[in-house]
Amino acid sequence: MSIPSFGLGTFRLKGQTVIDSVRNALDVGYRAIDTAQIYGNEADIGQAIAESGVPRSSLFLTTKIWIDNLSPAKLIPSLRESLAKLRTDHVDLTLIHWPSPGGAVPLAETLQALSEAKAQGLTRQIGVSNFTIPLLREAIALAGREQIATNQVEISPYLQNRKLAAFAREQGVHLTSYMTLAYGKAVQDPVLKTIAERHKATPAQVALAWALQQGYSVIPSSTRRENLQSNLKAAELRLSDEDMAAIAALDRNERLASPEGIAPQWD
Ligand SMILES: NC(=O)c1ccc[n+]([C@@H]2O[C@H](COP(=O)([O-])OP(=O)(O)OC[C@H]3O[C@@H](n4cnc5c(N)ncnc54)[C@H](OP(=O)(O)O)[C@@H]3O)[C@@H](O)[C@H]2O)c1
Numbered sequence: 105m106s107i108p109s110f111g112l113g114t115f116r117l118k119g120q121t122v123i124d125s126v127r128n129a130l131d132v133g134y135r136a137i138d139t140a141q142i143y144g145n146e147a148d149i150g151q152a153i154a155e156s157g158v159p160r161s162s163l164f165l166t167t168k169i170w171i172d173n174l175s176p177a178k179l180i181p182s183l184r185e186s187l188a189k190l191r192t193d194h195v196d197l198t199l200i201h202w203p204s205p206g207g208a209v210p211l212a213e214t215l216q217a218l219s220e221a222k223a224q225g226l227t228r229q230i231g232v233s234n235f236t237i238p239l240l241r242e243a244i245a246l247a248g249r250e251q252i253a254t255n256q257v258e259i260s261p262y263l264q265n266r267k268l269a270a271f272a273r274e275q276g277v278h279l280t281s282y283m284t285l286a287y288g289k290a291v292q293d294p295v296l297k298t299i300a301e302r303h304k305a306t307p308a309q310v311a312l313a314w315a316l317q318q319g320y321s322v323i324p325s326s327t328r329r330e331n332l333q334s335n336l337k338a339a340e341l342r343l344s345d346e347d348m349a350a351i352a353a354l355d356r357n358e359r360l361a362s363p364e365g366i367a368p369q370w371d
Pocket residue numbers: 112113114115116138139201233234256257281282283284285286287288289291306308309323324325326327328331332334335361
């Protein structure tokens with residue numbers, strides 16, 4: 105089993121906005137969709153998928169368990185609610201959205217519940233999100249490396265997360281880059297613009313190709329059909345070593361997602 109390299113992000117998008125985004129994305133060829141319990145859009149996404157006529161078997165759906173649902177008593181019932189909203193009997197990937205704040209729910213218990221969900225066929229694969237090196241090390245020790253399908257973390261040209269990336273590579277754990285476009289900011293970047301002009305590409309494609317070339321999956325979001333379509337073409341763009349080096353130099357440890365009271369102590 106593996107994780108698709110290109111998917112659709114849906115954070116902040118709700119109601120008709122997310123329905124249109126998913127419909128357009130499926131229409132232009134996306135087959136993987138990333139949602140989360142906390143996004144409040146699983147039912148809208150379920151509706152958009154049902155209306156699209158795209159068969160469930162050709163889709164890869166990811167959801168994430170919110171921090172309130174990490175205990176063994178709540179995890180599976182909450183995942184069943186997600187499945188009902190998404191109008192499916194299983195998701196392809198279920199992630200721990202954030203590590204339990206302050207370790208309130210022991211990681212061993214959450215991983216055990218996730219593994220039970222997998223055994224029941226409610227999810228094909230399991231994984232983690234926003235896990236730091238110590239947390240990822242703990243998850244590997246508890247569940248085994250081969251059980252952790254991905255660690256979904258913020259990685260953009262401005263936050264390259266090199267220590268975590270090196271650790272994940274050494275351990276053979278796959279990473280998914282979220283906010284690869286730095287929530288749209290990267291498309292204004294002069295270095296990315298210059299590289300894009302050289303390749304007759306867009307700055308967004310350059311940022312996405314930069315992440316893909318390092319082996320990360322990407323899940324950019326967009327409300328615009330033309331952006332959805334052109335972003336997907338990033339997979340065809342091949343950046344040179346020189347391009348990669350120029351983007352490597354943009355790293356400035358600029359983190360966009362770090363909710364107070366929830367985010368762990370970053371690496
Ligand atoms: N695990 C976690 O804790 C976590 C946290 C954050 C995000 N995520 C996931 O990662 C996904 C991606 O992150 P994100 O949606 O926050 O940010 P993002 O993908 O980095 O950026 C999305 C923004 O970029 C713009 N954009 C997209 N393509 C563009 C293009 N070709 N040209 C110009 N602008 C473009 C979009 O505007 P338009 O709509 O105008 O195109 C939107 O404002 C989320 O949707 C979510 O699924 C996970």
